[in-house]
Amino acid sequence: xxxxxxxxxxxxxxxxxxxxxxxxxxxxxxxxxxxxxxxxxxxxxxxxxxxxxxxxxxxxxxxxxxxxxxxxxxxxxxxxxxxxxxxxxxxxxx
Amino acid sequence: xxxxxxxxxxxxxxxxxxxxxxxxxxxxxxxxxxxxxxxxxxxxxxxxxxxxxxxxxxxxxxxxxxxxxxxxxxxxxxxxxxxxxxxxxxxxxxxxxxxxxxxxxxxxxxxxxxxxxxxxxxxxxxxxxxxxxx
Numbered sequence: 398x399x400x401x402x403x404x405x406x407x408x409x410x411x412x413x414x415x416x417x418x419x420x421x422x423x424x425x426x427x428x429x430x431x432x433x434x435x436x437x438x439x440x441x442x443x444x445x446x447x448x449x450x451x452x453x454x455x456x457x458x459x460x461x462x463x464x465x466x467x468x469x470x471x472x473x474x475x476x477x478x479x480x481x482x483x484x485x486x487x488x489x490x491x
Numbered sequence: 492x493x494x495x496x497x498x499x500x501x502x503x504x505x506x507x508x509x510x511x512x513x514x515x516x517x518x519x520x521x522x523x524x525x526x527x528x529x530x531x532x533x534x535x536x537x538x539x540x541x542x543x544x545x546x547x548x549x550x551x552x553x554x555x556x557x558x559x560x561x562x563x564x565x566x567x568x569x570x571x572x573x574x575x576x577x578x579x580x581x582x583x584x585x586x587x588x589x590x591x592x593x594x595x596x597x598x599x600x601x602x603x604x605x606x607x608x609x610x611x612x613x614x615x616x617x618x619x620x621x622x623x624x625x
Contacts, residue, residue: 404556404589405592406590407590407591441589441590452587452589454549456549481549481552481553482552483587484517485537485545486545486584486587487537487539487544487545487573487583488515488544489539489581
């Protein structure tokens with residue numbers, strides 16, 4: 398099982414635990430296993446189409462999966478998967 | 492529920508906003524559920540116009556989580572400024588918001604600080620104002 402680091406805003410849904418275990422061979426499988434264990438997190442990690450929200454960064458062993466193979470990035474059993482909120486905003490008007 | 496803010500944290504946010512004007516500033520808030528004890532400024536990495544937007548790098552976010560552990564404090568949320576605009580969350584603020592995080596917004600003009608307001612997402616995923624006791 399890989400270790401998943403939960404960011405502070407989402408720890409309410411993991412009983413205030415910062416590190417949890419999840420099963421899977423890829424980032425997609427890990428994330429799906431994570432939300433099946435902690436379903437309250439799902440709406441904050443996935444959009445309506447079931448893909449990971451653009452405001453959620455995922456790192457595998459400190460590498461952003463966008464620079465690897467995205468959600469198909471392979472996760473080893475001793476890997477650390479970090480969920481990192483993308484913090485952004487401002488008064489920008491479209 | 493109200494949240495108090497220590498002088499040190501307030502000063503960091505105000506100086507950060509004034510020095511960044513007319514651009515937006517941004518940073519992290521630390522303390523406990525009822526008190527903001529200190530704040531740190533980080534670089535606004537937005538690739539849009541920084542006068543109307545802010546972004547914080549993943550590296551700075553990870554460092555903030557680590558700092559919270561080192562200081563035995565909780566990472567409470569983030570602050571940013573709205574130059575020449577009210578301290579109300581924009582559509583962009585809402586799109587990127589996470590639950591259980593405090594979003595402090597400081598409104599200022601070139602010559603003065605106008606207002607500081609705190610916001611959190613409620614159960615309906617809408618921003619709800621949090622009283623900030625200075």
